[in-house]
Amino acid sequence: MTTATFVRFAKAEIEQSIPSRFERQVARHADRLAVRTASHSFTYRQLDALANAVAHGILARRGEGSEPIALLMEQGAPLIAAILGVLKAGKLYVPIDPSDPADRIEFTLSDAGAALVLADAAGVAAASTLLLPAPFIAAFDDLVSAQPESSPSLSIGAGTPAYIYYTSGSTGRPKGVWDVHRNVLHNIMRYTNALEIGPDDRLTLLQSPAFSGAVSSVFNALFNGAAVFPYDARKQGIGRPLGEWLAREGITMYHSVPTIFRSFLMGAVRFPAIRIIRLEGDAATKIDVALYKEHFEPHCRLAIGLGATETGISRQFFIDRTTVLSDGVVPIGYATEDMHGAVIDDDGREVEEDVVGEIAIRSRYLAPGYWNRGDLTNAAFRPGPAGDGERIYRTGDLGRMRAGQCLEYLGRKDRGYKIRGNRVEPAEVERALVSLDAVREAAVVTREVAPGVPRLIAYVVAAGTSGVPVSQLRRSLATTLPQYMIPTRFVFLDRLPVSANGKVDRQTLPAPDEVPFA
Numbered sequence: 001m002t003t004a005t006f007v008r009f010a011k012a013e014i015e016q017s018i019p020s021r022f023e024r025q026v027a028r029h030a031d032r033l034a035v036r037t038a039s040h041s042f043t044y045r046q047l048d049a050l051a052n053a054v055a056h057g058i059l060a061r062r063g064e065g066s067e068p069i070a071l072l073m074e075q076g077a078p079l080i081a082a083i084l085g086v087l088k089a090g091k092l093y094v095p096i097d098p099s100d101p102a103d104r105i106e107f108t109l110s111d112a113g114a115a116l117v118l119a120d121a122a123g124v125a126a127a128s129t130l131l132l133p134a135p136f137i138a139a140f141d142d143l144v145s146a147q148p149e150s151s152p153s154l155s156i157g158a159g160t161p162a163y164i165y166y167t168s169g170s171t172g173r174p175k176g177v178w179d180v181h182r183n184v185l186h187n188i189m190r191y192t193n194a195l196e197i198g199p200d201d202r203l204t205l206l207q208s209p210a211f212s213g214a215v216s217s218v219f220n221a222l223f224n225g226a227a228v229f230p231y232d233a234r235k236q237g238i239g240r241p242l243g244e245w246l247a248r249e250g251i252t253m254y255h256s257v258p259t260i261f262r263s264f265l266m267g268a269v270r271f272p273a274i275r276i277i278r279l280e281g282d283a284a285t286k287i288d289v290a291l292y293k294e295h296f297e298p299h300c301r302l303a304i305g306l307g308a309t310e311t312g313i314s315r316q317f318f319i320d321r322t323t324v325l326s327d328g329v330v331p332i333g334y335a336t337e338d339m340h341g342a343v344i345d346d347d348g349r350e351v352e353e354d355v356v357g358e359i360a361i362r363s364r365y366l367a368p369g370y371w372n373r374g375d376l377t378n379a380a381f382r383p384g385p386a387g388d389g390e391r392i393y394r395t396g397d398l399g400r401m402r403a404g405q406c407l408e409y410l411g412r413k414d415r416g417y418k419i420r421g422n423r424v425e426p427a428e429v430e431r432a433l434v435s436l437d438a439v440r441e442a443a444v445v446t447r448e449v450a451p452g453v454p455r456l457i458a459y460v461v462a463a464g465t466s467g468v469p470v471s472q473l474r475r476s477l478a479t480t481l482p483q484y485m486i487p488t489r490f491v492f493l494d495r496l497p498v499s500a501n502g503k504v505d506r507q508t509l510p511a512p513d514e515v516p517f518a
Contacts (some may be wrong), residue, residue, distance in 0.1 A: 054085020
């Protein structure tokens with residue numbers, strides 16, 4: 001279903017700054033709702049005025065010139081105003097979650113070379129535990145107090161740095177991905193035109209403020225005259241509270257990782273206002289498709305996507321009531337505009353159809369690289385073969401290209417293991433498990449059952465309340481997997497642990513001897 005007020009995002013419009021695109025929406029939709037939370041409700045005019053005050057406050061302290069400004073703030077309307085204000089001041093923002101460990105906050109501030117820390121109450125409390133000079137911290141309310149609400153009207157080019165987002169750092173040291181205004185605009189152009197976003201839409205913002213998925217949630221709304229609705233899942237809860245909030249606010253476009261999506265779909269609950277469901281950040285399964293068809297109206301579409309901080313949205317697969325997944329696998333679909341995908345081998349050569357390899361993305365609109373990490377940038381990015389400005393990014397994700405250039409996602413490349421001399425990709429085993437009717441969710445990892453003897457362990461959430469015999473799981477898996485890929489042990493859980501961003505947290509899965517297993 002198309003919104004009546006959808007206006008196509010022309011490619012020529014990426015040659016401007018983020019504030020310029022936003023201010024055009026302010027001029028068109030000044031009194032429309034821009035952002036709403038339980039504690040704040042701003043029209044476009046009000047949000048613009050607050051963002052301008054932020055910009056003037058920053059310029060008064062730091063002057064003009066591009067430099068990183070850290071935002072140590074919780075999710076919410078003030079954070080969105082702060083993001084816009086930093087960009088209006090010609091700076092680049094570095095979002096940091098105040099609930100992060102102190103050593104991670106200190107690392108991010110140091111690595112980014114932040115010139116100033118803008119903090120809300122939670123951020124000020126977090127900063128008080130750090131060894132930071134007082135002038136380095138600016139409380140949000142103090143910064144905007146008595147500042148002009150007019151635009152600073154700086155000249156900001158499309159190639160100006162816009163932000164640095166730091167990776168989760170689950171393995172090794174966090175790395176900052178930086179990007180420019182043009183690429184952010186191009187990414188939102190791809191979303192806008194594919195999802196037909198218009199001023200009548202109401203979009204969720206469920207991500208942690210430090211998670212790059214928030215970029216599309218915020219700017220998909222604010223570049224199109226729509227409204228964004230931040231929801232702090234850690235404070236307000238997932239499951240029933242989230243479902244009730246979605247219905248109460250009349251949300252039309254939902255975005256999260258699959259695990260959060262599954263949490264609120266229970267009983268006979270339905271969401272007639274939602275027309276688009278975006279599932280990204282982790283692999284979707286046939287369970288997600290079944291839940292979509294059960295709980296949403298015929299006009300609603302399910303959009304499965306592959307995105308990364310380095311690329312923005314690069315693949316999409318749309319599902320409606322008529323979509324048939326013949327093999328039970330939910331692909332990540334087809335290339336988005338100007339984002340050319342391929343599956344390559346270790347030497348960078350494209351592999352044949354249906355052969356597993358690493359997913360690579362070729363485009364002019366990739367992130368420039370990793371902040372202060374030329375070594376990592378050179379390892380992940382390389383020039384395209386035509387010498388026309390395109391570059392190639394090796395994602396570290398495994399996939400295989402199916403017929404018609406439809407891509408299937410198979411998990412992270414660095415999760416592969418040698419089991420009994422054979423290389424095993426746990427994502428393939430997980431995919432086989434969740435394709436079974438008896439399995440709702442699954443995570444597969446290796447554990448050493450003896451020194452130097454790794455074995456596959458499957459963590460399973462059963463689809464029903466009565467559980468499922470392990471012998472049945474083994475027999476079913478044996479029809480699609482070789483013997484060495486069948487897990488040695490099966491651990492049954494009520495739910496899989498998830499990270500702050502809702503992805504399955506494999507690092508915190510219990511050891512097999514801590515819970516019942518078979």
